[in-house]
Amino acid sequence: MYDPSAVEAKWQTWWEENGTNEPDLDAAERPFFNLMMYPYPSAEGLHVGNLYAFTGADIYGRFRRLRGDDVFEPIGYDAFGIHSENHALKVNTHPMELIPSNIRNFERMLRAAGLMTDWSRTVDTTDPRYYRWTQWIFVQLFKAGLAEKKEAAVNWCPKDQTVLANEQVIGGLCERCDAPVEQRMLSQWFFRITDYAQRLLDNLEWIDWSETTKTAQRNWIGRSDGARLHFPLAGAAGGDGDRIEVFTTRPDTLFGATFMVLAPEHPLVERLTTDERRDEVETYVRAAAAIDLVERQKADEREKTGVFTGGYARNPATGEDVPVWVADYVLMDYGTGAIMAVPGHDERDFNFAVDFGLPIVEVVRSRASLPEGADPRHVPPEEDVAAFVQHTSDEILINSGRFSGMEADAGGRAITEWLAGNDLGGSEVNYRLHDWCISRQRYWGPPIPIIYCDDCGAQAVPEEDLPVILPYVEDFRPTATGVSPLARDAAFHATTCPACGSAARRETDVSDTFLDSGWYFLRYPSTEFDDRPFDAERTRKWLPVSSYIGGEEHSVLHLLYSRFLTMVLSDLGHLDFEEPYDRFRKHGLLIREGAKISKSRGNVILPDEYIERFGADTFRMYLMFLGPFQRGGDFRDSGLAGPERFLKKVWDSVTAAAESGRKGFDDPDVERALHAAIRQITEELEALSYNTAIAAAMDYLNAVRFGGRTASIDEVRPLVVLIAPIAPHVAEELWARLGGASSLFDHAEWPTWDEGKLAVDEVELPVQVNGRLRATIRVARGAPEEVVREAALAEAKVSRQLDGAQIRKVIHVPDRMLNLVVA
Known part of the structure; x- marks a missing residue:
């Protein structure tokens, strides 16, 4: 009788004792790096979403191994960060004590799931032997001028009491705790990812990734092609070369710019403000500073406010002086902190113009809407002045001087070239992507390896002095001041300058956990080397990653950052490739009986009870049978019965065949069904279509058992191999009962089909x-x-x-x- 618990315990022990999942990384002839996104070890333990992703990746790795590849499938723990620290605060346990316990529980659960993991190369981001090299990467970027400290408006989570990267703010809320995010001006460390924006965008054209993931990255990088235009200051504020600069994607509307708006923080506000307007402007600027920047970003939802500075700038196209206003809907952190307002063709500018009685000029119109014989240089306004152009294919420039009558896009390019020739502007590309804020004002993370000296400035910790060890700080609670808990440890932050030897102080911020995960895949093949982050020969042999499977939720954070770090390390000569993953496929999400899985709903699924009751093989098969792997499915307890029955039938059929000793094929229909199943399962596994691969195996078993017949060994041996990637424990046991040498994954060959048999x-x-x-x-x-x-x-x-x-x-x-x- 099939006893899953006994079979699985036997083979998990056998794999461990024989090191069957530990490939010889130096001798491998067909290296295949099969990567799964490593988890953070939460106190709750491994949840079904983790196991869904890991199982899908593991099946593909086992499939490639049976087809002759030397598969390396490591795993580790993303154990630093806010989530782990917050839980430690909640349960009043120091993270240095809590996290190792969580990791032990995770490893127990991962082993029970039957993954083909090389446990000898596990990484833990909280291990100094690992974060030494995280700090080393920071130092490399610092030396290359790609890590810089600057004061900027940053996202501040008042609940987690730390800075967040832009990518960690979803709809104005912290992506971890859902608290409304505030904006603060703080001095923070940034990685200059914007220097790589175009390369990150260009490479999306050829990398083999899920298209939805590439689209998410394109949208986040957000390339905008436009022009930087110069509006010379007019009147008393003007001077030689003094100007307001704006970036616009619609240079074709320049002749319709009838006023300008500056952010309250813009450095030219004070200069442009006339004496008679100063009190009102200063009052407005102070009031704007008190408004949270997240609230200011909701420009379309808020009532428009603003004040006139009394100053003017000259429209470079018309030569007319236009008034300069200050309004809080313009943000210093976006574009240049100034806009040219074109109320005839922008709804926000239109509303502002109407509220404050500013002129509205139409400069773009559909050619079809022009009166017959109209001169495009002098077109009277529409009766409906709020009829904004939405960039139709036949629009032309009107009321735009010598450019009138030109097709709008071509006219915009011509205007830009004309301005460039007069040193009044030029073409420019902008990106939505902002530099990566790397500082965190928390305790649980790798200390940023920087030393401050009053004479020498910021100095990188010498590489030979790494790692900068995270000390045990008993009171590790964050504060609302923006100062890291490490600042409370005088013994930590007091040091000497590596350049001059004078008294100095350490940086007390820690780095973003996404830096930990941005390079972890490089460490796996080189875990035994303590004198280098990644061995050159090993890296050349095993990287880039052959196949990476993970969640769509990481498409902007982890995946974008890891691409950036790989490009930088390649440019600095440490790697000979610039894209980290040859192939990335996203997996879908699970719901439970029609509802999203969440703690608040009380429907979180922990695998332990299911594996104990049904066995890991049945649970793995059920998860993959729920629906297309890349779309997800609806978890229902009743659904486990089908895979459970199937594996019992496989067990009964194989053991009966082994007892009979009969070989060969006595039914051509069964032989034909076998070759059809081999072809379909092979193709479906390669495409990650696990649910249809399982269905094909079930169909074949029905053909084998049709009419109560007893199968021959030759009819079921291939079936055992075909289901091995999905149900590895039972496959190993049945392979042995059919006389196969252990382990199946070391000795079996993937079945091949004969087209002639399919006819x-x-x-x-x-x-x-x-x-x-x-x-x-x-x-x-x-x-x-x-x-x-x-x-x-x-x-x-x-x-x-x-x-x-x-x-x-x-x-x-x-x-x-x-x-x-x-x-």
């Missing part, structure tokens, strides 16, 4: 109803009457003749004809 000798058969020909069907030569009749009834022309009628008699001449007599 079916068919005949065309006329189908009559009451003696009249109604259809012609194709069936296998020698097909029995019940098969022919079923095929005939499936034909629409036949079924229409039988509507409401009763079949009285069936006349079947094998391979010749079928006649249905109805009344």
Whole structure:
């Protein structure tokens, strides 16, 4: 009788004792790096979402191994960060004590799941032997000028009391705790990822990734092609070369710019403000500073406010002086902190112009809407002045001087070239992507390896002095001041300058956990080396990653950052490739009985109880049978019965075949079904279509067992190999019972199909109803009457003749004809 717990315990022990999942990284002839996104070790333990992702990746790795690849499948723990620290605060346990316990529990659960993991190369981001090299990477970027400290408006989570990267703010809320995010001006460390924006964008054209993931990255990088235009200051504020600069994607509308708006923080506000306007402007600027920047970003939802500075700038196209206003809907952190306002073609500018009585000029219109014979240089305004142009294909410039009548896009380019020739602007590309804020004002993370000296400035910790060890700080609670808890440890932050030897102080911020995960895959093949982050020869052999499977939620954070770090390390000569993953595929998400899985709903699924009751193989198979792996599925407890029955039938059929000792094929239909199953399962596993691969295996088993027949060894041995990636424990046991050398994954070969065996000798058969020909069907030569009749009834022309009628008699001449007599 099939006993999953006994079988799985036996083979997990065998794998561990024999090191069957630990490939020789130096001797491997066909290296295949199969990577899964490593988890953070939460106190709750491994949840079903983790196991869904890991199982999908593991199946693909086992499949490639059975096809002859030397598969390396490591795993580790993303154990630093806010989530782990917050839980430690909640349970009043120091993270240095809590996290190792969580990791031990995770490893127990991962081993129970039957993953093909090389446990000898596990990484833990909280281990100084690992974060030494995280700090080393920071130092490399610092030396290359790609890590810099600057004061900027940053996202501040008041609940987690730390800075967040832009990518960690979702709809104005902290992506970890859902608290409303505030904006603060703080001095923070940034990685200059914007220097790599275009390369990150360009490479998306050729990397083999899920298209939705590439689209998410394109949108986040957000390239905008436009122009930087110069509006010279006018009047008393003006001077040689003094100007307001704006970036616009619509230079074609420049002739319609009738006023300008500056952010309250813009450095030219004070200079442009006239004496009679100063009190009002300063009052407004102070009030704007008190408004949270997240609230200011909701420009479309808030009432427009603003004040006139009293100053003017000259529109470089018209030569006219236009008033300069200050308004809090313009943000210093976006673009240049100034906009040219074109109320005739922008709804926000229109509303502002109406509220404050500013002029509105139309400069773009659909050619079809122009009055016949109208001069495009002098077109009267539309009656509906709020009819904004939405960039139609036939729009042209009007009221735009010598550019009038030109197609809008071409006119915009011509205006930009004209301005460039007069040193009043030029083409420019902007990106939505901002530099990566790397500082965190928390305790649980790798200290940023920087030393501050009053004489020498910021100095990188010498590489030979790494790692900067995270000390045990008993009071590790964050503060609302923006100062890291490490600042409370005088013994930590007091040090000497590596350049001059004077008294100095350490940086007390820690780095973002996404830096930990941005390079972890590089460490796996080189874990035994303590004198380098990644061995050159090992890295050359095993990287880039052959296959990476993970969640869509990481498409902007982890995946973008790891691409950036790989490019930097390549540019600095540490790697000979610039994209980290040859292939990335996203997996879908699970729901439970129609509802999203979450703690608040009380429907979180922990695998332990299911694995204990049904076994890991049944649970793995069920998860993959829920639906297409890349889309996800609906978890229902009742669904486990199907995979459980299937594996029991496989067990019974294989053990019966082994006992009988019979070999060969005595039924050509079964042999044909086997080759069809081999082809389909092979193709479906390669495409990660695990649910249909399982269905094909079930269909084949039904063919083998049809009519109560006992299978031969040759009929079931290939089936054991075919299901091995999905149900590895039972496959190992049945392989051994069929006389195979252990382990199956070391000795079995993936079955191949014979196209000749798939061919079916068919005949065309006329189908009559009451003696009249109604259809012609194709069936296998020698097909029995019940098969022919079923095929005939499936034909629409036949079924229409039988509507409401009763079949009285069936006349079947094998391979010749079928006649249905109805009344």
